[in-house]
Amino acid sequence: MNNGMSLIAVFFFVAIVGLTLVITWWASKRTSSASDFYTAGGGLTGWQNGLAIAGDYLSAASFLGIAGAVALFGFDGFFFSIGYLVAYLVVLYIVAEPLRNLGKFTLADMITARFDKAKVRGTAALSTITIVLFYMIAQLVGAGALIQLLLGIDYWIAVLLVGTMMTIYVLFGGMTATSWVQIIKACLLMLGTVIISFLVLREFNFSIANMFTEMKTVTENGEDYLNPGLKYTNGIDTISMLIALVLGTAGLPHILMRFFTVKDAQTARSSVIWATWIVGIFYVLTIFLGFGAAAFVGKENIIAANAAGNMAAPLLAKQLGGDILFSFVCAVAFATILAVVAGLVLSGASALSHDIYGQIIKKGKVTEKQQVTAARLGSIAIAVVSIILALGAQTLNVAFLVSIAFCIAASSNLPVIIYTIYWKRFNTAGAVTAMLTGLISALILVAVSPNVWNPVEGKAIFVGTALISLTNPAIISVPLGFLGGFIGTLLSKETDAAKYREVDVKANTGISVQDVSH
Amino acid sequence: MANKQVNKKNDIDYDAIAQQASFKALVRRKNTFLWSITAVFLCGYLLLPILTSYTTILHQKAIGDITWVWIYSAGLFVMTWGLCHLYVAKANSFDKEAKAIIAEYENGGNH
Numbered sequence: 146m147n148n149g150m151s152l153i154a155v156f157f158f159v160a161i162v163g164l165t166l167v168i169t170w171w172a173s174k175r176t177s178s179a180s181d182f183y184t185a186g187g188g189l190t191g192w193q194n195g196l197a198i199a200g201d202y203l204s205a206a207s208f209l210g211i212a213g214a215v216a217l218f219g220f221d222g223f224f225f226s227i228g229y230l231v232a233y234l235v236v237l238y239i240v241a242e243p244l245r246n247l248g249k250f251t252l253a254d255m256i257t258a259r260f261d262k263a264k265v266r267g268t269a270a271l272s273t274i275t276i277v278l279f280y281m282i283a284q285l286v287g288a289g290a291l292i293q294l295l296l297g298i299d300y301w302i303a304v305l306l307v308g309t310m311m312t313i314y315v316l317f318g319g320m321t322a323t324s325w326v327q328i329i330k331a332c333l334l335m336l337g338t339v340i341i342s343f344l345v346l347r348e349f350n351f352s353i354a355n356m357f358t359e360m361k362t363v364t365e366n367g368e369d370y371l372n373p374g375l376k377y378t379n380g381i382d383t384i385s386m387l388i389a390l391v392l393g394t395a396g397l398p399h400i401l402m403r404f405f406t407v408k409d410a411q412t413a414r415s416s417v418i419w420a421t422w423i424v425g426i427f428y429v430l431t432i433f434l435g436f437g438a439a440a441f442v443g444k445e446n447i448i449a450a451n452a453a454g455n456m457a458a459p460l461l462a463k464q465l466g467g468d469i470l471f472s473f474v475c476a477v478a479f480a481t482i483l484a485v486v487a488g489l490v491l492s493g494a495s496a497l498s499h500d501i502y503g504q505i506i507k508k509g510k511v512t513e514k515q516q517v518t519a520a521r522l523g524s525i526a527i528a529v530v531s532i533i534l535a536l537g538a539q540t541l542n543v544a545f546l547v548s549i550a551f552c553i554a555a556s557s558n559l560p561v562i563i564y565t566i567y568w569k570r571f572n573t574a575g576a577v578t579a580m581l582t583g584l585i586s587a588l589i590l591v592a593v594s595p596n597v598w599n600p601v602e603g604k605a606i607f608v609g610t611a612l613i614s615l616t617n618p619a620i621i622s623v624p625l626g627f628l629g630g631f632i633g634t635l636l637s638k639e640t641d642a643a644k645y646r647e648v649d650v651k652a653n654t655g656i657s658v659q660d661v662s663h
Numbered sequence: 664m665a666n667k668q669v670n671k672k673n674d675i676d677y678d679a680i681a682q683q684a685s686f687k688a689l690v691r692r693k694n695t696f697l698w699s700i701t702a703v704f705l706c707g708y709l710l711l712p713i714l715t716s717y718t719t720i721l722h723q724k725a726i727g728d729i730t731w732v733w734i735y736s737a738g739l740f741v742m743t744w745g746l747c748h749l750y751v752a753k754a755n756s757f758d759k760e761a762k763a764i765i766a767e768y769e770n771g772g773n774h
Binding site: 656 | 711721
C-alpha cells in the first residue's frame with residue numbers, strides 16, 4: 146500500500162485540505178461572539194444541520210469499520226449499522242426538542258436550566274470531557290493508522306497532521322467552519338459510497354437476490370456468512386452492545402451540541418429527519434460495501450492490509466474503480482476523520498471553557514471577548530491533550546474505544562437528560578449521583594472486562610483473567626445510571642416543584658421571554 | 664439559567680401556564696405518545712439480538728437466499744424512517760396546541 150499514493154491521490158488530498166481551509170477563512174470572519182463560536186449563531190437551516198449531524202456522526206468507524214466488519218463477519222458486522230440508525234429515534238422522540246428548548250451551548254446548560262448548581266454543571270462537564278476524550282482518541286488512533294497506511298508516513302506524523310488540521314478549523318472558524326466541513330464531508334462520503342455500491346450492484350447484475358446467492362459461495366463461511374453468529378456468540382454481550390449503540394447516541398456531546406446550532410425546536414426536528422434519511426441510506430449501503438469487499442477483494446487481502454478490516458472499502462474502490470476511485474475514497478476517509486474530530490474538539494471545548502471556566506470559575510461574569518478567547522484556549526487544550534493521549538494509544542483497538550464512549554454516554558448522560566425533562570421529583574443530588582454512577586460504573590466495568598484483561602499476552606492491555614465476560618457493559622451500567630439517579634433523588638429531601646413547572650412549560654411549548662408580546 | 668437581564672414586566676408566569684388545563688392535557692398526551700412509541704421501537708429493536716442469539720428462526724431463508732434476519736433488519740430501517748415522519752406529523756399538531764396554550768396565557772388576564 147505504501148507506494149499506492151499517486152499524483153491523483155495527492156490532488157484529492159490537497160483539494161480537500163484546500164477547500165476546508167477556504168471555508169475556515171470564510172467562517173473566521175463570521176465568528177466574533179461566543180454564540181458564533183459554539184453554535185454558528187444558531188443560524189443553520191434544517192437540511193444544513195441535518196447534513197452536518199450526518200457528517201458529525203458517520204465517523205471513520207462507520208465508513209471504514211462497518212464496511213470491514215460486514216466484509217469479514219457478514220451479518221454480525223451489520224448489527225452496528227442497525228444500532229447506529231435506530232438510535233436516531235431515541236434522539237428524536239426523547240431528547241432533541243426539549244434539549245433545544247432548554248439549552249444554550251452545552252448539555253450542562255440544559256440540566257442546569259433546572260438545577261442551577263456548580264456541582265451539577267461540573268459533573269456534566271466532567272462526563273462530557275471524558276466521553277469526548279475516549280471518542281477522540283479512537284478517531285485519532287484510527288486516523289493515524291489509516292493515513293500511515295495510505296501515505297506511508299509515520300503514525301505520529303499522521304496524528305499530528307490530523308490534530309493540526311482539526312485545531313485550525315475550530316480555532317479560527319468555530320462552529321461555522323466545523324459545520325460546513327461536516328456538510329461537505331457528508332456529501333462526499335455519500336457520493337463515494339453510492340458510486341462504490343453502484344459498481345458492486347453492477348457486478349451482481351443489479352439483482353440483490355443474485356448478490357445474496359453469490360455471497361453464499363464466495364467466502365469460506367459458506368451459507369453461514371449470511372446469518373448472525375460469525376463474530377458475536379455471547380447473547381448477553383450482543384444485547385449489551387446493541388443497548389450501548391441505541392442509547393449512547395442520545396448522550397453523545399458532539400451530537401447533542403448540534404441541536405443548539407438551529408433557531409428552534411421545529412428546525413431541530415427537521416434536521417433529525419434529514420440526518421436519519423442520510424444516515425439510514427448510508428447504513429443500507431454498508432451492505433454493498435461489505436459484501437463487495439468480501440467478494441471482489443477477498444478476506445485474505447483485507448486482513449493482510451489491516452487485521453481489523455478497516456481497509457476493506459478503499460481496497461474495494463481500487464478493485465472496481467481503479468486508482469482514481471481509490472484515491473477519491475481515501476481522501477473522503479480523511480475528510481471524514483477531520484470533520485468528526487473537529488466536532489469533538491468543539492464539544493470538549495464548550496464543556497471546558499463555557500461550563501467550567503465561564504460558568505463555574507467566573508460565575509457567568511465574562512465579557513463576550515473573554516468567552517471567545519476562553520473557547521479558543523479550551524479548544525487548544527482539548528486538542529493537545531487528545532493528541533498526546535492518541536500518540537500513546539497506538540495499539541488500542543479503535544472499535545473498543547468507540548464502544549466505551551457510547552457506553553459512558555448511555556450510562557452517564559442519558560439518565561440525567563431523561564430525568565431532568567420528565568421526572569418531577571428529580572433533584573440536584575439525583576442529577577449528580579445519576580451522572581457519577583453511570584460514568585464510574587461504566588469505567589470500572591470496562592476496566593475489568595476482557596478488552597483490558599486477557600490470559601494470552603498481546604490480546605488485551607494486561608495479561609490476566611477478566612472479572613466479567615462482557616466486552617460492553619451497557620446492560621449493567623445503563624440501569625445503574627438510572628438507579629443511581631433514582632436513589633440519590635430519594636435520599637435528598639430537596640424538591641423543586643416550581644422550577645420543574647418552568648422547565649416543563651419551556652420544554653413543551655418552547656416559550657421564551659421573546660415569544661410573549663406585552 | 665436565570666436570565667438576570669429580564670425585567671419584571673417581561674417575566675413569564677410559568678406556574679400560570681402549568682396550571683392551565685389545556686397545558687396539562689397536552690403534556691399528558693404528548694408523553695403518552697412519545698413513551699409508548701419509544702417502548703415499541705426499543706422492543707422491536709432488542710428483539711433482534713434476542714432472536715438471533717437464542718433461536719435460529721431468523722436464520723431461515725425468506726426470499727431466495729435472503730434470510731429472515733435481513734428482512735427483519737430492513738423492517739427496522741423502514742420502521743425508523745416511518746416513525747420519524749409519524750413524529751413530525753404528531754409534533755406539528757402539538758405545536759399548534761402549544762401556540763394556542765401561549766395565546767390563552769397571554770389573553771388570560773395576566774395584565
